Amino acid sequence: MRLWVYILRRLLLIIPTLIGLTFIVFILSHVSGTNIILSEYISPKLTGAARQIVIQKLTNEFHLNQPVYIQYFYWLYQILQGNWGLTHTSIFDGQVTTAIALFLPNTIMISVVASILIWVIGVPLGVYSAVNRDSAADHTLRVGSFTLYAMPIYLIGIVLIILVGVYVKILPFSGVVSPVLVSSVPWYVNGISYPTHIILIDAIIHGAWGIAGDAFLHLILPSVTLALAIVASMIRILRSSMLEVLDQDYVRLARSKGLSERSVINLHARKNALLPVITLFGLTVAGLLGGVVVVETIFDYPGMGYWTTQALLNSDVGGIMSSTLLFGLILVFANLIVDLVYGFVDPRIRY
Amino acid sequence: MSEAELGAREWENTKLSLSVFFANKAAVVGLVIVMIYVVDALIVQLYPQLIGITSAGSLVPNFLNPAPLPPSYTHLFGTTYPGVDLFTSMIKAIRIDLFYSVLVVAIGAAVGSVIGVVSASVGGLMDEIVMRITDVFFSIPYLILALAVGFILGRSLLNMSLALAVTWWPLYARYTRSQTLSTKEFTYVEAAKASGVSKLKIMYKHILPNSLPPVFIQISLDLGSIMVIFSTLAFIGFITNASIPELGYLTSLGLNYVQTAPWAVIFPGVAITLFALAVNLVGDGLRDVIDPRRRS
Numbered sequence: 001m002r003l004w005v006y007i008l009r010r011l012l013l014i015i016p017t018l019i020g021l022t023f024i025v026f027i028l029s030h031v032s033g034t035n036i037i038l039s040e041y042i043s044p045k046l047t048g049a050a051r052q053i054v055i056q057k058l059t060n061e062f063h064l065n066q067p068v069y070i071q072y073f074y075w076l077y078q079i080l081q082g083n084w085g086l087t088h089t090s091i092f093d094g095q096v097t098t099a100i101a102l103f104l105p106n107t108i109m110i111s112v113v114a115s116i117l118i119w120v121i122g123v124p125l126g127v128y129s130a131v132n133r134d135s136a137a138d139h140t141l142r143v144g145s146f147t148l149y150a151m152p153i154y155l156i157g158i159v160l161i162i163l164v165g166v167y168v169k170i171l172p173f174s175g176v177v178s179p180v181l182v183s184s185v186p187w188y189v190n191g192i193s194y195p196t197h198i199i200l201i202d203a204i205i206h207g208a209w210g211i212a213g214d215a216f217l218h219l220i221l222p223s224v225t226l227a228l229a230i231v232a233s234m235i236r237i238l239r240s241s242m243l244e245v246l247d248q249d250y251v252r253l254a255r256s257k258g259l260s261e262r263s264v265i266n267l268h269a270r271k272n273a274l275l276p277v278i279t280l281f282g283l284t285v286a287g288l289l290g291g292v293v294v295v296e297t298i299f300d301y302p303g304m305g306y307w308t309t310q311a312l313l314n315s316d317v318g319g320i321m322s323s324t325l326l327f328g329l330i331l332v333f334a335n336l337i338v339d340l341v342y343g344f345v346d347p348r349i350r351y
Numbered sequence: 352m353s354e355a356e357l358g359a360r361e362w363e364n365t366k367l368s369l370s371v372f373f374a375n376k377a378a379v380v381g382l383v384i385v386m387i388y389v390v391d392a393l394i395v396q397l398y399p400q401l402i403g404i405t406s407a408g409s410l411v412p413n414f415l416n417p418a419p420l421p422p423s424y425t426h427l428f429g430t431t432y433p434g435v436d437l438f439t440s441m442i443k444a445i446r447i448d449l450f451y452s453v454l455v456v457a458i459g460a461a462v463g464s465v466i467g468v469v470s471a472s473v474g475g476l477m478d479e480i481v482m483r484i485t486d487v488f489f490s491i492p493y494l495i496l497a498l499a500v501g502f503i504l505g506r507s508l509l510n511m512s513l514a515l516a517v518t519w520w521p522l523y524a525r526y527t528r529s530q531t532l533s534t535k536e537f538t539y540v541e542a543a544k545a546s547g548v549s550k551l552k553i554m555y556k557h558i559l560p561n562s563l564p565p566v567f568i569q570i571s572l573d574l575g576s577i578m579v580i581f582s583t584l585a586f587i588g589f590i591t592n593a594s595i596p597e598l599g600y601l602t603s604l605g606l607n608y609v610q611t612a613p614w615a616v617i618f619p620g621v622a623i624t625l626f627a628l629a630v631n632l633v634g635d636g637l638r639d640v641i642d643p644r645r646r647s
Contacts, residue, residue, distance in 0.1 A: 003551045016483050017483070017486050017490050020483065020484065020486070020487030020490075021490050022492065024487060024488075024491070025499070028499050028500065029503070032559050033501055042483065071627075092582065120379045135502050146628065146631065147624070149631070150575060150579070150624050150627035150628040150631060151579075151620075151627075152579045152582055152586070152599070152620065152623050152624065152627075153583065153625045154583060154586050154587075154602065154618075154620070155601075155602070155616075155620035155621070155623070155624060158602070158606075158609060158617070158620060159617070159620075161609055162609060162613045162616075162617070165610075166609065166610050166613070176510055190483060195630075238417050240444055286492050286493075289494075290492040290493065290494035291490040292497065293495065293496075293498070293587065294583055294586070294587060297587050298606075308498065309587045309588055312498060312502055312506075312587070312589070313588045313647070314590055314641075315477055315502075317630075320498065320499050321499065322494050322504050323495065324491060324496065324498075324499040327492050327495045328491040328492075328495075330489050331491065331492060335490070
């Protein structure tokens, strides 16, 4: 198969997935009757006649008196128009799209930092563990990653909080910045920083280095927790994939040619062991998206995950459904990118 | 071969499997830990008074003294907010966690493997459709999907496990499907086909017995992860009934006291980790038994 045929096929395959994803979210919000979809779009403050008028208007807009499969298309149309409804939580009350614009940047920030940590920690440790197979370090790493793998992510966060935040008081573990520092800063209003909504970047833009440093310190514990939760499986998979590669004929040939062990590992083995790790990237994204929900909740970090749990606690349909949809979309496209990259890197995959 | 000879051979096989399993010390330790959890759950379920537990299904708060107390002789693991004794609560919680995790795995595995086997045997368009559906389920992070499904069903323990089963069956469907497909290619299946054995008989006599064991291992491995995720959902606020003993919920009770009472969050969290760890060790041992290539 040619590369472009593969890409085209993969792009076409995304269509049924997207339809399925949106359909699941749609069905979820419709399964308990029209009240659920209405509560996604009506402010609870609205009462009496005004409420009836809005309900009437929404019924027409979403064709709520039509069969469900027809409603789906009208709902999808509204979603594509950017009409994602309202959210009412204790941390944000208003349009879902505004909430996403506020919370998503923070989640992207923490995820990017965490994934950098995952690769920086995971790849060397996984390779080291395989190369020095059955050494003391390998055993320690295996036991460590095995334990880490079994730990619930909230326990990882709590242990870090207790160790670093409480006993060794060096890192803050709540929020994104110390409130004292930003009490009289013009670009930080009501807990929202402008223009990017990521306080670390905004502080750098405005040249407020003190705040930037503080925001950086606040970022460390949540992203390390997130990274640790995922790095364990990364090390385990990379180790076994590296062991497999080290057993291949071309590695044996390189060794028998008399190449140094270092160039055998760096030039011949590692690159090939990294191939399956590309697939891991998709897994990492899935892990990150699930992980942020817990991590952001523990650390009061105002991102998508924190908003989602707040929506759960406040029985807010808009928040739950929109974050399900958005997280799903992110994962679908992440997997698409993984498959495309894989197609470029490994010609075997195209057949 | 006579009946007796067959029986003797089976017994030899079982003996070999057992010796392979028990040669793996980590797996044995895992098995012991898992057994402790199971026994704990059974005692709390059947004879709670035996270990002095009066209300097996609920936490006993002490509002006169709600702040967490450190571990002592009266409170072996200390107490958590609101004055709940951690040790007895954890003993009660293990029953609930274990029961619902097994429920999730059982529902997910039953639904998933049936769909997987059927999909692989029928093949064609049906297979393609089933795989696309599982694709869709994999495209939503399971924690988020479970959260959304559980939210719609209503926040309760049973609905939480139903929601997890909904997110989990595609995994087993995929797994059983690929197992069935690869088993179908083996020579002994072809031999059976050539000697005129009926399709149905090949299915349950040759394909199922050989494709299900790996699925069982996957299931046993998942019991640990499921309990972890179950407790995570409870931790982030899925439990509305304030007196339910559940390990994740117990952890969340102590969260506000993390600076002064670390034991209140550590002990329930470790109880979950220990179980997940033990299950994984047992799963490793089982894999050695089933896959002869892994034995050294």
